[in-house]
Amino acid sequence: MAAPASDRSGSNAAQYLLHRHLDEGRGDHPAVRGPGGETSYAELSDLVRDVAAAYRAMGLRRDDRVLFVAADDVPLLAGLLAAFHAGVVAVPVSTMLTAKELGGIMADSGARMVVVSEDFAGTVAEALAAAPEVEMVTTIGAPGAFATDHGTHVVRDFDAVVALGREARADDDAAGDVAATSQDGWALWLYTSGTTGQPKAAMHRHANIRHVCETYGTQVLGITPDDVTFSVAKLFFAYGIGNSLFFPFSVGATTVLEPRRPSPAVVGERLAADRPTLFFGVPTFYAALVASDLPDDAFASVRWCASAGEALPAPLQQRFSDRFGVQILDGIGSTEALHIFLSNRPGDIRPGTTGRAVPGYEVEVRDEDGKRAPVGQPGALYVRGESIALGYWRRTDATRQVFQGSWLSTGDTYVQDDEGYFRCLGRNTDMLKAGGIWVSPAEVESRLLEHPAVQEAAVVGLADADGLDKPVAVVVADRTKASAEDLVAWCRDGLAHFKAPRQVVHVDELPKTATGKLQRFKVRAFLVAADEPEVVEPTPSEPAVAT
Structure with a gap:
């Protein structure tokens, strides 16, 4: 299907990335290979127009945010491209976050709709309590926690969203047109801890x-x-x-x-x-x-x-x-x-x-x-x-x-x-990366200090056998009530797993300046010099990956 004349501006990312390939004769070329087989550029373009038309039919307006907590597959890809297409803002976020972490991001973004895969439905349902501005939920796959009534949220599955958009396009040829966005219009917000510990959206x-x-x-x-x-x-x-x-x-x-x-x-x-x-x-x-x-x-x-x-x-x-x-x-x-x-x-x-x-x-x-x-x-x-x-x-x-x-x-x-x-x-700050993902030492330290047996805590990055930095915690704590294994489990229970320390070392006191400020460089030096520190290295269920 040829793109309407109104779509031919290159300013919209969906037009540049997807729809123009139909005009240029690549509609039959495979765009995606996934568990469900191949999807061509023409098939994906039609799907994206349906989803974008549904966004409009559901009342989303220019610059509204749609937050995605979803697995890599065609529905997520189509949802992101449809956001660009419709002139709303795509906000994909990590599927590894806890409900508390996710709720904070939901509330901060002001998202009106959340798109969620079945594996993460329970976390999203819990997180919604912290995000009153979310009005709609789109589920991909089984509804999970959204199978029953979920308060005031309008819940639709992805197939229903596609059907809604297809109906809107049948009633109005312009319903599937690409939004006339400018080069400077918002397209994508990505949350990062960056140089500070609080997640924030780069626009x-x-x-x-x-x-x-x-x-x-x-x-x-x-x-x-x-x-x-x-x-x-x-x-x-x-x-x-x-x-x-x-x-x-x-x-x-x-x-x-x-x-x-x-x-x-x-x-x-x-x-x-x-x-x-x-x-x-x-x-x-x-x-x-x-x-x-x-x-x-x-x-x-x-x-x-x-x-x-x-x-x-x-x-x-x-x-x-x-x-x-x-x-x-x-x-x-x-x-x-x-x-x-x-x-x-x-x-x-x-x-x-x-x-x-x-x-x-x-x-x-x-x-x-x-x-x-x-x-x-x-x-x-x-x-x-x-x-x-x-x-x-x-x-x-x-x-x-x-x-x-x-x-x-x-x-x-x-x-x-x-x-x-x-x-x-x-x-050049205290931030560190674990598997390429930013980790705030202050956030991990705060979780450690929530344990009743921990008096003080310091988290730094320490290179492993491959030369890759991993979070390591040094604590002043009652060893009989908080072993290294206990504290790693405590952190993994309250934080995304990639943030948890890979090692925990007990000490009698932390190195500080005369004014009481923690000297992280001395913590690192101590760990490097330690011959046999008390450590635990849990095997994660997946390698953490990011940039």
Whole structure:
């Protein structure tokens, strides 16, 4: 079905990513491969028009927020694209959050509708108590907790939403038209802890999506319509939505979606069945792949792997390439920049570095005075480019701290060598990453201090055997009432599992300044020097992945 003339503006992200491919003769090309088989660009375009028409029929207006807590599959993909199409704001959030964490984000976003997969229905139902502005719920799959009456919320399943939109389009040809959004209109909000512990929404324009496609997608990956992408990072991450939606759809390629939790076994299945040519992971998951029993030719179809979320240790990079025969392009991005802005490239890979600036971005290392640091001198990393977010929703102070004119302060400490390559030295705040996902030490410490036997707590990042940082807690506590195992379980019970400390160490006192401030650098030094600390390392049910 040809797109109406009113759809032909390129400002709307749905028009750029999806509908134009029908005009350009790629309607029959597979857009998605998933558990339900293949979906073509023409089939997806029609589905997205139905869902967008339903959004309008349900009363959603320009810039209203639709929050998604859903597994990677065609309904989530269609829901996101339909939000762009209709001129409402897509807000995909982590499926790993607790009800309390999710409720806070729901309330902060002011979302009017939540779209939820069956596996997360119970968490969403509980979280709704904290979000009175939510009026509607769309369920994907079995309704779960929404099978019975749920207060004042209007609950529909995804099939009913599609039917509503199809009926609206039958009654009015214009009901499925693409919204006449501007380049600067809101398209996507992504929640991040960033440089502070409180989740906040980075607000992205329609134009930002096209920019990351034309920079990293085109000029680093060199993606073509013949490529097949597969990302371990899910669609609710900035890294994942670029890998699985923006880049493949920008050229009419095919994306592989996997709703299950990532594991080497699951990845092995999809590698064998779908033969992807571009694979996206994070260092933690690459370490899991190296340690797995996958066959050495598992990545035979893959021409490039990409890594982001945290620095990729050179030894791990070498072990992966030696075993599977494919090279990894390590880079760094951020939720605020939408995707990767500093990266190694095909033919220009320097292990242990994050490469050079992606074409279309400027990157600087600055000293304590805010001036450009000399080559070889560490400093704070700044970036600017057209994909930088507009700011944080309802976070004026944080916006002014991070978004400085046209520049973004990334919160990372970097050094540039005399050949122009950048190397990560860590964070210039107390924030840390676990499997590529930001973790606030203060949040974990607060949970530990809720335990009646814990008097004091400090959480820092400590490198594991693969050189990847993991949260480690040092506590002053009654050992008889709070063992290391007890405290890890306590944190996993009250926080998303990736935030829980991988190790817990008991001490008699924490190092502090004369004024009583915690000295985290001394905590790290103590842990590094400890010969046999009392630790526990739980095996998570899934590797945490993000950027």
